[in-house]
Amino acid sequence: MANILLFTDQMSQGYTILITGLVIVFCALLTLSLFFQHGLPVMLYLYKIITKGREKKIKDIKVEADKEFTGEIAAAISLALHMYLNEQHDNENAVLTIKQARKLYSPWSSKIYGIQNRIK
Amino acid sequence: MKKLIILFSVLSVLLFVRPLLFSTTISPDFNNTSVTVTNTPKADEEAFYSDAFKGINQFYHYTGFANAKWGNIIMILIGIIFIYLGIKYDYEPLLLIPIGAGVILGNIPFVPGNQTGIYEAGSVFNYLYFGVVKGIYPPLIFLGIGAMTDFSSLIANPKLMLLGAAAQIGVFATFLGALYLGFNLPEAGAIGIIGGADGPTAIFLSSKLANGVNLLPDGTTVKNLIGPIAIAAYSYMALVPVIQPPLMRLLVNKEDRKIKMKPPRAVSQKEKMIFPVVALLLTTFISPSALPLLGMLFFGNLLKESGRTERLADTARTKLIDIVTILLGVTVGASTQADIFITKDSMLIFGLGAISFVIATMGGLLFAKFMNLFLKGNNKINPLIGAAGVSAVPDSARVVHAEALKSDPSNYLLMHAMAPNVSGVIGSAIAAGIILSFLG
Incomplete structure (x- = not known):
């Protein structure tokens, strides 16, 4: 009798664990997914505002002309950029010159010395 | 003393093979430990031979041939x-x-x-087995898994996390099944986790609940089920390519199998770094008992994603996990010593394990179909990826991918299937934590 009681008790506890366990697992992963669906974008947006300031709309940005910055300077910069971007490979002189670096004959390369002075 | 006799007898065999061929009298009294070693100069040959035979006989009784069952x-x-x-x-x-x-x-x-x-205190295997019994190896494996896993598909599509939770139905259903078959609560909890399809988690939970040491309320000790549970979990993980495809074909119709999911969005490095920290905090606050597993998992992932600890992450995902896998594999294998392993319980556990895999797969597939009821247009998910909710990383994701390719050769689901796959790991660790907090 005690055994049966123990058994039924065990089963009811089993059902409790079954239901609560499933609910907790679902809740845990649901919270996690909700956080990454909604919480994280908000957090990243806030972080951006804190570090870089609020994003401005285009019309909010004032156009201020720099008096010093003339058209000639702009032309010079753009020319320099144009030249730089077009000169990824600089042209090299295609003429090859072969320069004799050393004498054709030298005692260092002569076999005759080596033949006579063998190590004994 | 025994060993001295053995050594002596082996030497005598080598020196005097002859008497072995001619002698006919073998003393049956091999258990007599008070044998005098015949190294006195007066000992005659007869006594010498008989003692040598006693030694040989004893040696034979130490060999595997004599003890094999x-x-x-x-x-x-x-x-x-x-x-x-x-x-x-x-x-x-x-x-x-x-x-x-x-x-x-x-x-x-x-x-x-x-x-x-392995079960004798003080033996070398017993020391290595310590890592299994005390649940040391599984968290180390989880560290490596964390350092290899890319959670970006999960971050891109967080709702797929629920599929990982749905597959945990297998854990709790098996738990109930084990209770019906007459296992105790802690044993049933440990058996249920086979449905989590996660070897390290299964070993961790069984080492805490069914380790043969803990006392039950009625005064008896629980059975040691670590060996059967681990073997069942790992065998069924290896059998995922056999178990899952028929269920997929049974539960998901051809139209649904062809659903193409929209490619996941790109995930920024910042999000990837935040994920392990936030997920660690959320999951371990909910289920602190799973701390060793989840803590190490997300710690490993942080090592990977922080971008500053590539060396540590690299060690964790290669050398460290290899070392632990070797030790874990050998000791779990060795724990199947026949006199402890071949029991009715083991057979029941194997049966329950198969059922739990089936239920977990079905839970994932059906929940994916259920989720599709609420999703519109190209947000719909391919229900096949629900099967990847059983963790078995990355096999079940691969199986899903292969199965989708069979019905539509241009439908690549691997990335999508990885999301429920890794969330299945998290889910089964949380489930283990819950069971542990109820029964531990």
Whole structure:
């Protein structure tokens, strides 16, 4: 009798664990997914505002002309950029010159010395 | 003293093989430990030979041939089959070969009492087995898994996390099934986790609940089920490509199998860094008992994503996890010593394990179909990826991918399937934590 009681008790506890366990697992992963669906974008947006300031709309940005910055300077910069971007490979002189670096004959390369002075 | 006699007898065999061929009198009294060593100069040849034979006889009774039982031989054959499956069919060779070798090692017959077997205190295997019994290896494995896992598909599509939770139905259903079959609550909890399809988690939970040490309320100790549970979990993980496809075909119709999911959005590095920290905090606050597993998992992932600790992450995902896998595989294999392993309980556990895999897969698939009821247009998910909710990383994701390719050769689901796959790991660890907090 005690055994049966123990058994039924065990089963009811089993059902409790079954239901609560499933609910907790679902809740845990649901919270996690909700956080990454909604919480994280908000957090990243806030972080951006804190570090870089609020994003401005285009019309909010004032156009201020720099008096010093003339058209000639702009032309010079753009020319320099144009030249730089077009000169990824600089042209090299295609003429090859072969320069004799050393004498054709030298005692260092002569076999005759080596033949006579063998190590004994 | 015994060993001296053995040594002496072996030497005498080598020197005097002759008497072995001619002598006919073998003393049956091999148990007599008070044998005098015949190294006195007066000892005659007869006494010498008879003592030598006593030694040989005793030596024979120490060999595996004399102690072998059918159980040992069957288990050794199973070990060889494991190794064969690993080599020939490439079924998780990194697990099956160490486990197969371990099964052979654990079932070599021996005379108890000489600190040989894995269950004898003080033996070398017993020390290595300590890491299993105390649940040390699984968190280390999780560290490596964390350092290899890319959670970006999960971050891109967080709702797929629920599929990982749905597959945990298998855990709790098996738990109930084990209770019906008459297992105690802690044992049933440990058996249920096989449905989590996660070897390390299964070992961790069974080492805490069904370790043969804990006392039950009625005064008896729980059974030691670590071996059967671990073997069942790992075998079914290796059998995922066999178990899952028929269920997928049964539960998901052809139209649904062809659903193409929109490609996941790009995930920024910042999000990837935040994920392990936030997920660690959320999950461990909910289920602190799973702290060793989840803590190490997300710690490993942080090492990977922080971008500053590439060296540590690299060690964790290569050398460290390899070392632990070797030790875990061999000791879990060796823990299947026949006299402890071949029992009715083990057979029941194997049966329950298969059922739990089936239920977990079905839970994932059906929940994916259920989620589709609420999703519109190209947000719909392909229900096949629900099957990847059982963790078995990355096999079940691969199976899903292969199955989707069969019905539409241009439908690549691997990335999408990885999301429920990794959330299944998290889910089963949380489930383990819950069971542990109820029953531990």
